[in-house]
Amino acid sequence: MSNLDNLTSKIIKDAEVKKIEILNEATVKADEIIKKKTDEANKKASSILQKAEMESKTIKERIISKTDLEIRNKKLLAKQQVIEKVFEAAKEKLKAMNAEEFTKFIKNSIMALNIHGDEEIIINPVDREKLPEKFLDEVNKSLISKGKLGNLKFNVKTHEIDGGFILSKNGIEINNSFDELVNSLKYELEYEVGKILFTE
Structure with a gap:
């Protein structure tokens, strides 16, 4: 090669x-x-x-x-x-409430309030019919016995409050209508009612 x-x-x-x-x-x-x-x-x-x-x-x-x-x-x-x-x-x-229960409720409620005794009672016509004729006389006598004026009277106007009553004097009102009473207890009792209803 x-x-x-x-x-x-x-x-x-x-x-x-x-x-x-x-x-x-x-x-x-x-x-x-x-x-x-x-x-x-x-x-x-x-x-x-x-x-x-x-x-x-x-x-x-x-x-x-x-x-x-x-x-x-x-x-x-x-x-x-x-x-x-x-x-x-x-x-x-x-x-x-029947007439007797309602009368007792209104009287006891008024007597428990710190009032002068010359206020006007505002009440709806249906509830007023439940009260006896001598209701004012009896309440005023009880007020006088407690040193109050004893000169409560019914307001002449018709008021459509849904049960209960309002005491009025010089534009100041003490609202004891059923709505107001229940609503005022609501906040206080809501927790207790809830416990009773929902405790397992």
Whole structure:
């Protein structure tokens, strides 16, 4: 074989060796790049999953919290409605008093008040009919016996108060209507009534 052939053969052989080296190196680098990118992708995927799980947990907690609040509000509203009905029933019971009970109630209520004894009694026509003819005389005598003026009189005008009475003098009123009496007790008794109704 001539020197030229030998040289050509050596160049080709070296080229083959170099090619194999380059290919091997490229394969190693490719594997490294693939591994790096795979690791990065896995980390991102893990991060996305963690974020999704956290968001899912937060959303779930929000929904549960909102639902709990709605349930509490509905229960509270239902309780308030029941309590309201109890107080309304109390008003109806007061309005349903017969003449004797009503007369006694009005007299005792007036005698318990710190008044001068010359006020006007404001009362609706239906309730006034329940009172006996000598009601004012009896109440005024009782007031005099307590050192009061004993000069109560009925207001001449008709008043549509929903049961009970109002005492009036010089534009100042003591409101003892059934609505006012029950409403004044509401704040004080609401908690107690709720305990009685809803204690399990």
